[in-house]
Amino acid sequence: MSEPSYLTSPRRRGPRNGVRAVAAVGVVLAIAAGGSYAAGLGPFARGDDGPDPAAMEQARAFLADWSAGRLPSAAGRTTRPGTAEEVLQSFTAGLDIEKPKLTAAKEAEEAEDGTLGVPFTARMPISGLGTWTYESRLPLREQENGDWKVDWRLSLVHPRLSDTEKFRLEREETAAPKVTDREGTSLNGGRYPSLAPLLGRLAGDAGGGPRGAVELVDRASGEAVRTEASFGEKPDPATADQPVRTTLDARWQSAAEEALAKADGKNAALVALRVDNGEVLALANSPSTGFNRAASGTYAPGSTWKIVTSSALLLKGAVKPDDVVDCPKYLTVGKEFHNVETSEHPGATFRKDFMESCNTAFISLRGKLDDAELGEVARTYFGVGQEWHVGIPTYDGSVPAPKDQTEKAASMIGQGRIQANPLIMASVTATAVSGEFHQPSVTAGNENGTRTEPLPREVVTQLRGLMRDTVTDGTARGLADLPGEVGAKTGTAEVSEDQDNNGWLVAHRGNVAVAVVVEEGVTGGGSAGPVVHSLLSAVPEDPS
Known part of the structure; x- marks a missing residue:
């Protein structure tokens, strides 16, 4: 198969010791050529303060x-769909x-060639x-029928991509990184599959790991x-031969990998x-390769979030555990909300509601x-929602203010x-069970810019009681036979009408806290519960 004409395929090598847009003041076009600009109908005509909204919409749609x-x-939004698709495919795939x-700027400029330029x-x-971050410019041209299209040219993909120059990805082969657990036990991707995608990053932060470059090359x-x-x-x-020591515990990591087998082949993370x-003892994903759901996933946490909601209510004195807060089957706040399996508990206390x-x-307490x-x-x-420095890439959460009462109702139960x-x-x-936030860590010595306040002791005691009751008499009864004083909260998170709910369960025992999500697990107790049970059964003692 011939090489793409836009860039070369990536190749490997051993280690080695590297638009101008001018606003048109008066563009004169022949009326016979379609002359909308000559007629004063260009993107900034008639004294408009900005570009034609239809042009900007097309630019944003192309980038999206x-x-x-x-x-x-x-490619279909361009003037040369066939060529555009081939180039975009070659560029993104060939450079891995x-x-x-891709983010469009808010401003745009009309160029001398009659196009509207949108920087991105x-x-x-x-x-x-x-x-790899860079700036480029998206040219758009109005068509005879009044529609806008991206005026296709190589330079819009990258300003230096041209008929004479293209890009090539070079990767340098590096030695396998040496990473250990907290006790010095060697960690490798063969024995601990979930760690395989992370080992290179961990070693890279210590000065090793993958290296490479994007190079501009002469086509000829x-x-x-x-x-x-x-x-x-x-x-x-001086440090190249020294292993990177992590906070992980080989016993817990092994047990976590095995526990995810209880997820019945579904995508899951622990x-x-x-x-x-806050030191991370185990981090596992199923499947073990590819995306790190455990630390970088973005999920609605469902009812496990009621730990935070309960904290907010208890902090404010808005409710006490033994206050009566009725639990009907349905409640309408812009839309109809219901309980799992449309259950109801008339005259329930807040404790019962949590359990x-x-x-x-x-939702009834949203006011x-x-x-x-x-x-x-x-x-x-x-x-x-603060910025965490864990030692590996993470997503650190988002809790935006609700846009309306329906979204506020959903936020109370970890949705929205x-x-x-x-x-x-x-x-x-x-x-929740200690009263103090500790930035999670996988490696030592990470920057910590977080600023938090401790939870009052009374609130911690109430939260621990609610979570313990959930195990002894609530939706986390599946953990009741485990040794030690286990507390937990289950969660069922809606995804879409076309997918089953995600199942969640969080738990604590002794000095360890655990969280598991099983995609399309239907219920937390039924899907995530067996995973947590397997983990805590396999490692009955706290780490030293």
């Missing part, structure tokens, strides 16, 4: 399609680009290396013209961490909290736009 990998759709993020920022994550000779982006650092010879300092995970009861209060509590006491993952929810659990 490209970002999402909908390359035929993106994963999930590009391209953030191109290159698999296993890092993100293949010689490098310049280095556009480089990734990775040369290891320090995090176990120490309550007293049985009653959505309608929690007790200000619109932004749930997010403030999450950030102030649990560190959610609230986003979390098992790392966040394990940390939430640890904070």
Whole structure:
């Protein structure tokens, strides 16, 4: 198969020791040529303050399609669909680009050639290396029928991509990284599959790991013209042979990998961490290769979030555990909310509502909290939404203020736009039962810019009691036979009408907090519960 004409396929090598847009003042076009600009109908005509909204909409739609990998759709928005699709495919695939993020600027300029130029920022994550960021410009031209299309040219993909120059990805072969657990036990991807995608990153942060570069090359000779982006650092010879020690515990990691077998082949993730300092003991994903759901996933946490909601209510004195808060089958707040299996508990106490995970009861208390209060509590006491430095890439949560009462109702039960993952929810659990947030960590010495306040002791005591009752008499009864004083909260999170609910369960025992999500697991107790049970059965003692 011939080489694409836009860039070369990536090749490997051993280690080695690197638009101008002018606003048109008066563009004169012949009326016979379609002359909309001559007639004063250009994108900034009639004294408009900005470009034609239809042009900007087409620019944003093209960038959104490209970002999402909908390359035929993106190409269809151009003046040369066939060529555009081939170039975009060759560029992203040939440079191992994963999930590009393309952001259009708000301003635009009319160029001398009659196009409307929309600047954009391209953030191109290159698999296993890092993100290549650059600026480019998207030209749009109005068609005879009044529609706008991207005026296709190579330079819109990158300003230096041309008929004479293209890009090539170079990767340098590096030695396998040496990473150990907290006790010095060697960790490798063969024995601990979930760690395989992370080992290179962990070693890379210590000065080793993957290295490479995006180079601009001459099409005719293949010689490098310049280095556009480089990734990775040369290891320090003084420390190159020293292993990177992590906070992980080999016993817990092994048990976590085995426990995910209880997820019945579904996508799932697990995090176990120490309550007293946030050190991650185990982090596992199913499947073990590829995306790190455990720390970078973005999920609605469902009813496990009721730990945070309960904290907000208890902090404010808006409810006490033994107050009566009725639990009806349904409650309408813009839309109809219901409980799992449309259960109901007339005359229930708040304790019972927590134990049985009653959505309608929690939603009925929404008026007790200000619109932004749930997010403030999450950030102030649990560190959610602040920037975490864990030692590996993470998503650190989002709790935006609700847009309306329907979204506020959904937020009370961990739905709406609230986003979390098992790392966040394990940390939430640890904070709830200890009263103090500790930034999670996989490696030592990470920067910590978080600022939180401790939960009052009375609130911690109440939360621990609610979680313990959930195990002895509530939806987490499946953990009741485990040794030790286990506390937990189940969660069922809606995804879409076309998918089964995600199942969640968070738990704590001794000095360990655990969180598990099972995609399309239907219920937390039924899907995530067996995973947590397997883990805590396999490792009955706290780590030293």
